Amino acid sequence: MNRSELILKLAELNPQLTAKDLELTVKCILDSLSSKLAKGDRVELRGFGSFCLHHKPARKSRNPKTGRIINIPAKYVLHFKAGKELREKVNK
Secondary structure (H helix, E strand, C coil): CCHHHHHHHHHHHCCCCCHHHHHHHHHHHHHHHHHHHHCCCCEEECCCEEEEEEEECCEEEECCCCCCEEEECCEEEEEEEECHHHHHHHCC
16 A cells, blocks of 8 residues: 555545545654654554664675675664554454
8 A cells, every 4th residue: 555545545434534634644644753763763553563773783795796895884774563453463
């Protein structure tokens, strides 16, 4: 499901709301999640899951084509852990 499909589904479930209002709501939610993660905070949605950042330290690797050693800089990687309710729904 992508963003536009989510907005259409919400419009079906809430006919009293306009598509423009729903689009703005979804945008605000996603922007809030993104900004919290960018600050390094953890985001938890009960019943769905949690998002956090994992730090990957700098390391050396090898280019498989040339065999040269390259330096890979440190970075943060987004990590998602599904909540209990979501895992149970998926495993049914």
